[in-house]
Amino acid sequence: MAKKKKTFRPKARVPKGLRDIPAATVRAEGAMLARIREVYELYGFEPLETSAFEYADALGKFLPDEDRPNEGVFSFQDDDDQWLSLRYDLTAPLARFVAENYDGLPKPFRRYQTGPVWRNEKPGPGRFRQFTQFDADTVGAPGPAADAEMCMMAADCLEALGIPRSSYVMRVNNRKVLDGVFETCGIVGEGPEFEKQHLTVMRAIDKLDRLGSEGVRLLLGPGRKDESGDFTEGAGLSDNQIERIIAFTEAGGGTRDAVCSAMEALVGDSEIGREGVLELREIDALLTAVGYEEDRVAFDPAVVRGLGYYTGPVYEAELTFEATDEEGEQRRFGSVGGGGRYDDLVERFKGVKVPATGFSIGVSRLFAALEALGKVEENTVAAPVIVLVMDKDAMPGYQKMVAELRSVGIRAELYLGGSGMRAQVKYADRRGAPVVVIEGEDERSKGEVTLKDLILGAQKSEEITDNAEWRESAHAQVSVPRTALVEHVQEILGRHSKAH
RNA sequence: GCAGCUGUAGCUCAGUCGGUUAGAGCGCUUGAUUGUGGAUCAAGAGGUCGGUGGUUCAAUUCCUCCCAGCUGUACCA
Numbered sequence: 411m412a413k414k415k416k417t418f419r420p421k422a423r424v425p426k427g428l429r430d431i432p433a434a435t436v437r438a439e440g441a442m443l444a445r446i447r448e449v450y451e452l453y454g455f456e457p458l459e460t461s462a463f464e465y466a467d468a469l470g471k472f473l474p475d476e477d478r479p480n481e482g483v484f485s486f487q488d489d490d491d492q493w494l495s496l497r498y499d500l501t502a503p504l505a506r507f508v509a510e511n512y513d514g515l516p517k518p519f520r521r522y523q524t525g526p527v528w529r530n531e532k533p534g535p536g537r538f539r540q541f542t543q544f545d546a547d548t549v550g551a552p553g554p555a556a557d558a559e560m561c562m563m564a565a566d567c568l569e570a571l572g573i574p575r576s577s578y579v580m581r582v583n584n585r586k587v588l589d590g591v592f593e594t595c596g597i598v599g600e601g602p603e604f605e606k607q608h609l610t611v612m613r614a615i616d617k618l619d620r621l622g623s624e625g626v627r628l629l630l631g632p633g634r635k636d637e638s639g640d641f642t643e644g645a646g647l648s649d650n651q652i653e654r655i656i657a658f659t660e661a662g663g664g665t666r667d668a669v670c671s672a673m674e675a676l677v678g679d680s681e682i683g684r685e686g687v688l689e690l691r692e693i694d695a696l697l698t699a700v701g702y703e704e705d706r707v708a709f710d711p712a713v714v715r716g717l718g719y720y721t722g723p724v725y726e727a728e729l730t731f732e733a734t735d736e737e738g739e740q741r742r743f744g745s746v747g748g749g750g751r752y753d754d755l756v757e758r759f760k761g762v763k764v765p766a767t768g769f770s771i772g773v774s775r776l777f778a779a780l781e782a783l784g785k786v787e788e789n790t791v792a793a794p795v796i797v798l799v800m801d802k803d804a805m806p807g808y809q810k811m812v813a814e815l816r817s818v819g820i821r822a823e824l825y826l827g828g829s830g831m832r833a834q835v836k837y838a839d840r841r842g843a844p845v846v847v848i849e850g851e852d853e854r855s856k857g858e859v860t861l862k863d864l865i866l867g868a869q870k871s872e873e874i875t876d877n878a879e880w881r882e883s884a885h886a887q888v889s890v891p892r893t894a895l896v897e898h899v900q901e902i903l904g905r906h907s908k909a910h
Numbered sequence: 911g912c913a914g915c916u917g918u919a920g921c922u923c924a925g926u927c928g929g930u931u932a933g934a935g936c937g938c939u940u941g942a943u944u945g946u947g948g949a950u951c952a953a954g955a956g957g958u959c960g961g962u963g964g965u966u967c968a969a970u971u972c973c974u975c976c977c978a979g980c981u982g983u984a985c986c987a
Binding site: 470482501529613634640641642719798832836837839850870872874887 | 947
């Protein structure tokens, strides 16, 4: 033997920004996804699944002057040296799918898809590096009717999940209107300098809810210093330009018609701006015809979103209620989903313009919100009946009991651990088992089994503090003929399900 | 990435103005009370005091750097 080798013991830990999801949450989230799926199906969308990773260039995140994929995505090289990246959303893979299968698809192509996506970013409370999205998109639909439908469907989803009508709102804007306002403000030009300024302005507007209009003014102008002393460079606009943009973002709040009129005034002669308002008016007409009023879908110039590829109407699903979190702090949930029109995305692959619009739900955030609202469905799966192992020699007989219970649809399991009876009952208690089946020597000699009603027992233990009395209470159990096992278990289960 | 704060048991936290065997509550394991959950009682496991280097007779405590976490901010397709 060589010297004592130190065994390598990896630290058991979940990677930063990832998490394990316990049974109750898996079930409840699954139920939530099923509800959303029903709504998407009802609107005529078809399911599609694509793989977790794609060629990096298909996701479109190569920096022009670098030969490795951008930060923010998880990437690795295949054995032929090609870069692959984990998908960071479901829209880029959809664009790839449509471009790849373009000729074989019915157009418009309508699909829904859910699944995990990954982003290599700094995690925070409620922000993870893996999270689930649930998207629906219509590809090949140029008109505002497709956008209006997205808004209606999103509202329907939230209501299907039990979020009451006054507790959420779809906020809608149009990037063309924003472009129009930029034109009339004289924020125009070409090239990277202009692009950068453009982007800075939009990011600033996006922070309105967090920083307030004063903070946004600073970001539009000279820049802003935060409380830790960190300085963020501003867009360098003039006071006049800043006020016009602030005025635009504050033009929301009224009826959709009123917002459109306000937008018209601010957009002036800008052609693109007028076009944007016209689209919104069309959306308004469609929504109104179906009965979706401002309490469900409102127009709001402060909505900018994602900033990347949107080319027309953009929308955001916002929860408007507040809730108290575990620490007793008031929390607003804000945006739980969003989307918009992206007419250029498929063009990257095909060279042809393929107009598209879609909506994406942030599943985990929405789930957290439902939890706070008390709208999460309780664990509907009953815990299993547990058959104790009193004598190892009697295993075949115990196995037969669970099989009998399962054959009539009762969740049942045989105790598979190695501990004694006390530990077995404790285990059953922790699992939430309603009934424990006991067959020791005594029962077997009489051809009986003992059924212990753990739910009844738990009720009794509330009243009893004395150990002697607890023992006297006979543990809420009955002995029944072995041949009548299934019927009696059913009877006890039935009693408790009726009690609810 | 930048800035500030914080790292002691599985969890929540004491404690040492630098000094001998580092504690509590909860949780966990085993046992007693009946072959039987809760309550009660008893015993037990679990810590290189985040890591490294330094100052010192002596560092969990003071200093350096590193790492991790939290908060704000930036980025977020």
